[in-house]
Amino acid sequence: MEEKTELTGAICIGENYLxxxxxxxxxxxxERLVQGDIWVLKEAFRAVGGLNYRLMAKREYELLIRIAGAYKVLLLNREDGIRFLQQENADEAWIQLKTVMPGAGETQAEKTAGKEAGEIEEGLKTDCYLLGRYRQELTAMNVFDDAVLGILSSCAQKEALTEYLKKMIAQTDAFYYIYDCTQPVLIYTGCDLCYNILDTFSAQLGNALEKLGQKVMYFNLAKQSFKEISSYAKRRFKAVIGMQTNMFYAKWETGRFVHDDMPGPKYNFLFDHPIMLKNYLDQKPYRLYSLTPDGNYAKFIEKYFESPARFLPPGGEDDFSEANRKDYEVVFLGSYGEGPLENLKFVRKTDRQRGYLVNRYILYMRKYLEKTPEQAFEEVLTSFGRTCSKKELIALFHQERWVITELANYYRNKLIKILLEMGIAVHVFGKTWEKCPMQGHPGLIQHPAVYGKDALN
Known part of the structure; x- marks a missing residue:
């Protein structure tokens, strides 16, 4: 249990409560003590991890137990309850849970035997979980054995429920599947790549989770030393999340991945083409999943790295104010890059056979724009009569990964040139544009770099 505060974390309102x-x-x-209308302080709801959606019954009751471990829980009659909520500015600071009254609103006909049996069984499963979670506390109160006997008597001739009780008391993986649902989410922050936009994504994700009532913890890679992560080892988290971070591939001196000692799923958002991140994906810490903003990226990771990946782009801004927006006709926030020509010249000089392959690859990608980079590369290899294993193909593709970036730069520059020729002003940002051959054109207007959320303006 967390250290108890003097704040009231929940109130239960009933007609005749003292x-x-x-x-x-x-x-x-x-549990009969907390029947009635339940209101929970949002701060308390978030601090204890919110409702446990992996329990199919008694969610509100289980939540109140956790809240009572750290906050005050009050019983109030209807009149006092209304007065309390008015004083507490309840519309903004409190959440009303559904009314918990056994059988309320149901006729006897609606309570079929099958429905009742299902509700009773799920309720017993929650009781089993609570016995496993609070075994030490119940033992200290000298009631643990009696509680076990009480559930066993209710589970008579239900072998599956008896086995379930054993798993909960032994705190097996089945127990932690439920327990972890209310544990904090750990998010890595402090990344300055891409003008701090990845750090902006981290902050926005954490804020969104907190609004949903999830407890979130942050580890700032720019301000905290790597050694501090050792204090998180063995801790349980609902999830550990990073934005294209190399933190998941950190190892102890023994060679073991640090995150193998942190149970629960880990999610690394990967924004670049996965071939750029080969060194990351070649390694597989326990329960690490890739999240990508491109469905083809996810397919590529699963096919070539045999690692789980999901398509999940980050969210946008839903409350952006245009008050400070600049009146720019066209804005381009990306960096300048020269295109593939200089790299191609170097490759041709150093390795003629490789030069032929890269040249064909560039021409093929320019001709078949609907192809993904990996589809184009495989088809070019086939046209040369080369057959490769997955591992060999990935090694070759990784060597020529620069083509993807430089072709993007080629079309980027071509587009900006067309806009300028049409008399449309293009506003660009950052020092990289000082190298641009179009520098000096009156329509190309250069500004200092902008970072993170400031880019919205």
Whole structure:
């Protein structure tokens, strides 16, 4: 349990309640004490990890137990409850959970035997989970054995439920599947790549999760030393998330991945083409998943690196104010790059056979723009009569990965040149544009680099 505060974290409102403060122990031992309309402080809801959606019954009750471990829980009658909520500015600071009254709103006909049996069984499963989670506390109160016997008597002739109880008490993986649902999400921040835009994504994701009632912790790679991550080892998290971070590939001196000692799923958002990140994807820390803004990237990772990947682009801004927006006709925030010609000249001089391959690859990609870079590369290899294993193909493709970036630069520059020739002003940002051959054109207007969220203006 967390250290208890003096804040009221939840109130239970009933018609005939006498005002009282309920202790953690009282709520844990008797769920009937917290019937009625339940209101929860948003801060408390988030701090304890919100509702546990992996429980199919008694979610509100289980939440109140966690809240009672760190906050006050009050019983109030209807009149006192309304007065309390008015004083607390409830519309902004509090959440109302569904009313918890056994059988409320149901007729006897609606309570079929099958429905009741299912509800009872799911309720017993939650009780089993609570026994596993609070075994030490119940033992200290000298009621653990009685609680186990009580559930066993309810599970009579239900062998599956008895086995479920054993798993919960033993805290097996089945127990932690439920437990981890209310643990914090750890997000890595402090990345300055791409003009801090990755760090902006991290902040926005964390903020969105917090708004949903999720507890979020942050590890700032720019301000915290790597050694500090050792204090997170063995801790349980609902998830660990990074934005194209190399943190997931860090190892102890023994050679073991640091994140193998942090149970739970890890998610690394990868924004560049996966071949650019081969050194990351060749390694597979325990339960690491890739998230990408491009469905083809996800397919590529799963096919060639045999690693789980999902298409999940980051969200945008839904409350952006245009008050400070500049009146620019066309804005381009990316960096300048010269295109493939100089690299191609170098390759031709150093390795003629490789030069032929790269030249064909560039021409093929320019001709078949609907092809993905990997499809084009495979088809070019086939045209040369070369057959490769997955590993060999990836090694060759990785060697020529620069073509993808430089072809993007080629079309980027071509587009900007066309806009300038049409008399359209293009505003560019950052020092890289000082190398641009179009520098000096009156329509190409250079500005200092902008970082992160400031780019929206």
């Amino acid at each position: 005002k009282a403060e309920l202790s953690f122990e009282e709520i844990l031992l008797d």
